Amino acid sequence: METDVLVVGGGNAALCAALSARDHGARVLVIERAPKFYRGGNSRHTRDFRVMNIKGNDFMIGRYTEDEFVDDLKRVAGGEINEDLARLIVRESETLPEWLGKQGVSWQPALSGTLHLARTNIFQLGGGKAMMNAYYRTAQKKGIEVWYESMLEDMEIEGNEFKAARVRKKDSVVTVKAKAIIVASGGFEANREWHRKYWGSAADNFIIRGTPYNQGNVLKLLLDYGVARVGEPDAFHAVAVDGRAPENDGGIVTRLDSVPFGIVVNKDGQRFYDEGEDFWPKRYAIWGGLIARQPDQIAFSIFDSKMIGKFMPSVWDPVSADTIKGLAEQLGLDSDAVEKTVKEFNEATRPGTFNPAELDDCRTEGLKPPKSHWAVKIDQPPYYAYPLKAGITFTYLGVKVNEHARMIMEDGSLAKNMFASGEITAGNVLKRGYLAGFGLTLGATLGRIAGREAANGIRQESVR
Amino acid sequence: MESDKNLFDDGKRQMRLCNACRYCEGYCAVWQAIEWRRDFDDHDMTYLANLCHDCGDCYYACPFTTPHQFGINPPKLFAQLREKTYQKYTWPVAWGKALGEKISGFWIAFLLATLLFFGFIFATNDPASVWQKYTGEGSFYALIPEYFMIGVFSALGLWMIGVWLIGARKFWRDIRSSKNEKVMFQDIVTATKYAMSLRYLGGEGEGCADTDEEPATNRRWLHHFVGYGFLLTFASTSLAAFYAHILHIPAPYPVFHPVVILGTLGGVGMIIGTTGLLYLKLKRDPDLTDEKASKSGASFIMALWTVNVTGMLLLIFRETAAMNSLLVIHLGSVAAFFFTAPYTKFVHFVYRYLALVNYANEERLAKEEETAPTVKNKPKTAAHHKAN
Ligand SMILES: Cc1cc2nc3c(=O)[nH]c(=O)nc-3n(C[C@H](O)[C@H](O)[C@H](O)COP(=O)(O)OP(=O)(O)OC[C@H]3O[C@@H](n4cnc5c(N)ncnc54)[C@H](O)[C@@H]3O)c2cc1C
Ligand code: SF4
Ligand code: SF4
Numbered sequence: 001m002e003t004d005v006l007v008v009g010g011g012n013a014a015l016c017a018a019l020s021a022r023d024h025g026a027r028v029l030v031i032e033r034a035p036k037f038y039r040g041g042n043s044r045h046t047r048d049f050r051v052m053n054i055k056g057n058d059f060m061i062g063r064y065t066e067d068e069f070v071d072d073l074k075r076v077a078g079g080e081i082n083e084d085l086a087r088l089i090v091r092e093s094e095t096l097p098e099w100l101g102k103q104g105v106s107w108q109p110a111l112s113g114t115l116h117l118a119r120t121n122i123f124q125l126g127g128g129k130a131m132m133n134a135y136y137r138t139a140q141k142k143g144i145e146v147w148y149e150s151m152l153e154d155m156e157i158e159g160n161e162f163k164a165a166r167v168r169k170k171d172s173v174v175t176v177k178a179k180a181i182i183v184a185s186g187g188f189e190a191n192r193e194w195h196r197k198y199w200g201s202a203a204d205n206f207i208i209r210g211t212p213y214n215q216g217n218v219l220k221l222l223l224d225y226g227v228a229r230v231g232e233p234d235a236f237h238a239v240a241v242d243g244r245a246p247e248n249d250g251g252i253v254t255r256l257d258s259v260p261f262g263i264v265v266n267k268d269g270q271r272f273y274d275e276g277e278d279f280w281p282k283r284y285a286i287w288g289g290l291i292a293r294q295p296d297q298i299a300f301s302i303f304d305s306k307m308i309g310k311f312m313p314s315v316w317d318p319v320s321a322d323t324i325k326g327l328a329e330q331l332g333l334d335s336d337a338v339e340k341t342v343k344e345f346n347e348a349t350r351p352g353t354f355n356p357a358e359l360d361d362c363r364t365e366g367l368k369p370p371k372s373h374w375a376v377k378i379d380q381p382p383y384y385a386y387p388l389k390a391g392i393t394f395t396y397l398g399v400k401v402n403e404h405a406r407m408i409m410e411d412g413s414l415a416k417n418m419f420a421s422g423e424i425t426a427g428n429v430l431k432r433g434y435l436a437g438f439g440l441t442l443g444a445t446l447g448r449i450a451g452r453e454a455a456n457g458i459r460q461e462s463v464r
Numbered sequence: 465m466e467s468d469k470n471l472f473d474d475g476k477r478q479m480r481l482c483n484a485c486r487y488c489e490g491y492c493a494v495w496q497a498i499e500w501r502r503d504f505d506d507h508d509m510t511y512l513a514n515l516c517h518d519c520g521d522c523y524y525a526c527p528f529t530t531p532h533q534f535g536i537n538p539p540k541l542f543a544q545l546r547e548k549t550y551q552k553y554t555w556p557v558a559w560g561k562a563l564g565e566k567i568s569g570f571w572i573a574f575l576l577a578t579l580l581f582f583g584f585i586f587a588t589n590d591p592a593s594v595w596q597k598y599t600g601e602g603s604f605y606a607l608i609p610e611y612f613m614i615g616v617f618s619a620l621g622l623w624m625i626g627v628w629l630i631g632a633r634k635f636w637r638d639i640r641s642s643k644n645e646k647v648m649f650q651d652i653v654t655a656t657k658y659a660m661s662l663r664y665l666g667g668e669g670e671g672c673a674d675t676d677e678e679p680a681t682n683r684r685w686l687h688h689f690v691g692y693g694f695l696l697t698f699a700s701t702s703l704a705a706f707y708a709h710i711l712h713i714p715a716p717y718p719v720f721h722p723v724v725i726l727g728t729l730g731g732v733g734m735i736i737g738t739t740g741l742l743y744l745k746l747k748r749d750p751d752l753t754d755e756k757a758s759k760s761g762a763s764f765i766m767a768l769w770t771v772n773v774t775g776m777l778l779l780i781f782r783e784t785a786a787m788n789s790l791l792v793i794h795l796g797s798v799a800a801f802f803f804t805a806p807y808t809k810f811v812h813f814v815y816r817y818l819a820l821v822n823y824a825n826e827e828r829l830a831k832e833e834e835t836a837p838t839v840k841n842k843p844k845t846a847a848h849h850k851a852n
Contacts, residue, residue, distance in 0.1 A: 037531060044527050047487060108490035126525030127487030133524055251527055253484040253534075313502050315484045 003029040003145070005454050006165055006178035008152045008218055010034060011041030012128075013184035013422025013443030015135035019103050020451025021182070022142050026458055029176065030139070031150040031167055033185075034213045038249075039148060040132035041186045042210035042393075042423070043440065045251040047128065048121040049100075050437030051093040059097065059107040062119040066090050069120075076285075076433035086429050088403050092445035097122055100444060104134035116281065121437040150174075152185070152218050157225045160409050161416040179461070180417040180454040182405075184447060187395035187423040188216025189236070190248065195392070198234035205297035207241050209255075209391040212248040219424055222399050227418070228410045231396035231427020237434040238288020243298060243387025244316050256386050257311040258318075259287060260356070260374050262303025263345055264388065266294040269328065269337030271345070276363070276373035280311075285434045292390040299388040300331055302342070304380045310356060318384040327383045346377040394439060398427040405450035417457060419450040468548060475541050476504045479512070481534060488522040493658075493823050494538070495522075500830055511639040513545035514812075514819040519683070523752045530751075543757035549815055550760070553631040553638075554807055564807030565756065567763035573803050574770070578796030584608065585792065594792075597785045602714045607788055610714070613795070620802035627806035628814050635815050639822055647825045654824035659817050683744060689737030690768065696730030697775075716782055728779065731772045738769040764809035771797045 005021040007014050010032025018028045032039050053064045069090045073081050097107060106125040110118035117123075124131040139146060149170050156163040164177045188194045190212045195203035223229050245254035260280050266272055273290050277283055291299045302324075321327040324342050328335035345367065352362035354376050364375045399420050400408040407415035422443035429442065482488065482498055489495040494515050501508060520539050528534035554560040563569035585594060585607045598606040605613070704723045707713045717723045742765050745758065774794040781790055805811070 111489055123490075125490045126521065127527075129527045130487075130521075130525035246533060249527075249532065251485075252487070253481055253528075309502060313480065313483045315481050 002177045003027050004179050004458050006181045009184035010039045011043035012440050013447045016444045016447030017182045017421050017451040018144050020448045021455045022144050024452050024455030026455035028144045030146045032148050033151040036148045044129045044132050045210050048123045048437045049440045050121050051096050052090050059122050064120045076435050077430045080431045089445045093441045104138040105131050162418045179458045182419040182450045184422040185218040186214040189214050189392045191215045202297050207245050207389050207391045208248045209393050226410045228400035228408045230400045231398045232431045233397040235396040235432040237394035238390045238392050239284050240287040240388045241391030243389045253315050258301045261307040264299050264301050266299050267296050269334050274369050276371045288390040301386045304378045304383050306380050318386050320382045320384045322381045342378050349375045349377050396427045398424045401425050404453045405446045419454050421446040421450045472506050472509050475509045478536050479504045491521045507641050513542040514815040516542035520752050539752045540754050543754040547757045553634040555630045560807045563804045565760050567766050570767040570804050573800035574797050577799040581792045594788045595785050604715050624802045624805045632814050636818050651824040655820035658820050686737045686740040689733045693730045693733030696726050700727035731775050734772045738765045741765050761809045767801050771801050
């Protein structure tokens with residue numbers, strides 16, 4: 001099998017790269033490890049893109065400037081970003097709504113539920129799977145070849161030039177020769193072995209929120225073949241999910257938003273972090289990591305009946321009991337310890353006006369750790385609790401690329417015909433930290449560039 | 465019934481999961497209605513099911529359909545629940561099963577009605593007269609007197625509407641059982657607008673994802689052909705009654721007469737619409753259909769098709785000796801159609817319209833609440849949206 005551009009992966013980054021390469025005249029083959037039903041990696045679980053928006057469009061409200069976007073990136077990454085690449089991606093993001101619209105993606109007008117992000121983010125109509133369906137439909141119309149259940153197993157790389165790939169296609173092994181390769185195979189979220197390297201046995205208790213197919217084997221191959229690495233290897237983005245979530249692929253619905261409405265204790269019945277530090281949309285991204293560092297990587301969000309109905313409904317009923325003791329027993333916790341924690345918390349709360357819509361004045365005094373906002377006594381039975389686990393969403397270790405999405409080798413030279421996009425390149429911009437909607441934006445902008453550069457490179461080569 | 469309980473319980477499970485997701489909120493009215501709720505009871509399930517117009521968009525957008533362990537499938541769930549509505553709220557209930565579920569109910573009624581009309585002719589005329597050619601004024605009534613036709617079809621019409629009203633009342637009581645807010649005239653106006661434009665018969669302009677993941681707007685315009693076709697033939701019939709009884713000009717009317725033009729347009733529209741819909745049904749992805757619901761839907765479309773095709777044949781051959789037989793067959797089909805109408809998918813418009821009225825009512829109340837000044841200390845529930 002021979003093609004111009006081989007695209008590895010089947011998510012947002014891969015399909016943007018494939019469509020762009022095809023639009024620039026190349027023959028394209030996409031290989032997707034998952035079966036058709038599960039095509040689209042973690043992209044099939046997504047909801048929105050973050051885009052710079054200064055001209056305004058029908059689906060967003062207000063303006064979001066380049067500087068503001070870049071500053072947001074810097075803030076979440078603790079200042080450590082590659083600003084040149086970040087600016088390029090931010091600028092490129094401005095035209096994404098239109099370009100993706102041409103590739104078949106439909107957008108959803110800002111509705112009540114999405115309003116708080118409508119200035120910075122644009123939502124796909126129907127979410128990530130609808131978007132992936134649209135990409136694949138357009139790909140088919142444009143004559144892009146797609147192989148499902150086809151996994152890249154190995155590559156033939158000479159120096160800094162890609163020659164061919166060994167692909168396991170269902171039960172057979174096929175060698176695919178290509179003039180260029182674009183790798184968009186996501187992160188290694190689903191690879192527990194890999195997490196164990198950094199987390200030890202704690203990794204066994206992680207929930208993988210997305211696809212089980214993101215094992216990171218292509219990333220490993222590339223690093224082994226001498227492509228330069230970027231990103232913090234042990235960093236990941238993880239959120240608090242319901243402890244009853246399936247091990248893999250539970251997607252968005254397992255996420256819990258109850259944390260600011262009560263307290264969170266670990267398995268010893270102790271609080272460990274300020275539940276009311278900031279608005280939840282600004283804090284949800286740290287809670288997975290916090291829980292991952294607790295004993296047995298489990299925690300419990302405890303609140304009382306005053307708070308029912310104040311946050312997004314969740315899939316499973318909370319555990320409930322008429323006393324804190326009863327609740328603790330049901331959760332399998334030391335009831336004395338939990339009672340003591342609740343009592344101390346209640347005594348430390350200061351009177352205030354509870355208001356989840358602002359950083360209110362309900363806080364604790366003299367408590368460690370404090371709860372800075374929305375600290376209201378837990379005293380109205382029945383009492384409720386959700387078990388919480390760390391839900392792995394995103395990894396940062398990746399391959400180094402330049403502003404043309406071209407891979408950079410360990411010795412600093414540029415790869416001849418190897419490109420990458422999407423999560424496997426996230427570490428180029430952010431070493432750590434997470435900004436809602438940036439994962440897709442990165443994949444789409446860099447994917448579009450990668451497709452164009454790969455196709456143009458082939459054309460120049462053949463002219464010569 | 466045990467199976468009903470399982471169906472409703474699984475429905476509630478699915479709705480809770482959807483409510484924790486909300487990715488489909490841009491597709492149709494169902495999703496707004498879900499977001500206005502936290503818990504779901506049987507009444508909600510019945511309401512939501514009849515608000516769904518079965519486009520399939522959410523099914524294709526959902527990452528959690530089987531083989532995923534969550535097993536989410538709103539269109540199939542709602543189709544099954546609607547089937548329950550049609551059965552439960554009709555009257556007499558036992559007839560619903562016998563006449564609505566399968567096309568055979570219609571065929572048998574059709575056959576019996578046709579035989580009865582033939583029987584009437586043979587009893588009141590010389591048998592040979594059936595093959596006689598009648599043309600010109602009053603020829604339709606040569607063998608079956610006008611008063612007889614009026615009597616039979618008025619009775620059947622009243623029957624149809626009567627049973628619909630019984631169902632409508634039972635359904636309305638069900639879905640409104642936990643509500644105190646008044647429905648206002650403007651809710652009815654809004655609902656009528658939604659219904660007439662079939663606004664929700666196809667997501668936000670994407671059209672129904674009907675046959676596979678490919679969205680197609682076909683279903684909406686085919687449905688328009690059927691719906692407006694039906695209204696045109698209804699107008700034609702009413703106009704005919706006006707000519708016959710007020711102006712005393714008896715049928716049949718010449719080809720360019722408004723009665724014939726309206727009837728022809730309506731009939732052709734319905735034939736195009738029903739043929740198209742039947743074709744789409746054949747091509748439709750079986751994963752998102754409930755077999756039973758699909759059958760009863762198909763049998764209704766087939767019945768409508770039969771009525772229109774026999775009507776068209778009558779129009780074409782009305783100057784020939786076949787006219788009498790064709791007239792009898794057409795009348796038989798119309799009679800069977802009226803008789804079975806309260807039990808077939810035809811009733812969907814009754815329930816769907818009422819569901820839309822309920823929706824318009826909820827929508828207005830939600831808007832009023834949104835624009836009302838928030839009471840301090842009582843912030844609105846955080847209708848947060850989950851972003852990654
Ligand atoms: C529940 C959830 C919700 C999220 N929501 C958002 C959101 O709203 N907005 C946002 O920007 N980000 C979101 N993210 C993050 C986002 O999903 C990712 O950043 C983004 O999808 C990465 O895109 P990608 O194309 O690089 O990788 P993916 O979409 O994960 O695709 C990787 C693909 O590579 C394939 N693959 C892997 N190995 C091989 C191999 N050896 N051979 C062939 N193919 C292979 C996989 O099967 C898969 O198709 C979310 C993540 C999760 C888990
Ligand atoms: S994507 Fe699935 S779970 Fe989410 S709202 Fe749509 S149908 Fe429900
Ligand atoms: S099938 Fe279509 S109409 Fe029915 S709930 Fe889903 S999106 Fe709405």
